Amino acid sequence: MFVTALYVGYVILSSSMKMASEQTKLPEITTIESIQKEVSRGIERDYTKYRVTSYDLSFDSCGKKTTSPDYGITSTGFDLTGKSIANGDRYIAVDPELIPYNSMVEIVFIDKDYEKYNGVYEAVDTGSAIKKYDRIDIFIGDFKQNKESQEVVDFGITDALVRILPDS
DSSP, X not given: OEEOOOEETTEEOOSSEEOGGGTOOOXXXXXXXXXXXXXXXXXXXXXXXXXXXXXXXXXXXXXXXXXXXXXXXXXXXXXXXXXXXXXXXXXXXXXXTTSOTTOEEEEEESSGGGGGGOEEEEEEEOOTTTTTSSEEEEEEEOOSOSSOOHHHHHHOOEEEEEEEOTTO
């Protein structure tokens, strides 16, 4: 599936982006300030406010030990083993009734302290704490440990504006 073009402000970011699962790294695209400017100019986007948390592949986050045969395998069968947001891998856990699996999702954090996480993510997972709530979990990485990483702990809970990109 391809995102043919995405307009942000006055710039076309891509004319042909592959999905993240096809190993193409997606660019950071929007800030809360750019959304506010667009709204003031009459440009509207379909954003929904979500509560955002994070997770890794630890037992604390996923309930699977590093020695488990299904370690790193998401509810969709996607393998997160060895992946990390620090390497440009951008995946999220969602309620598939609200955001369909494999959708490309733009996330723009309201709090500027989270701006480094702004960007486009692929919906590849879900979790029991996600279902039936306007909540998204951002995958931080595979740290090959059973205890949650400090980055997941430090991430905490925040809010973001979210929209499913067309043609995803």
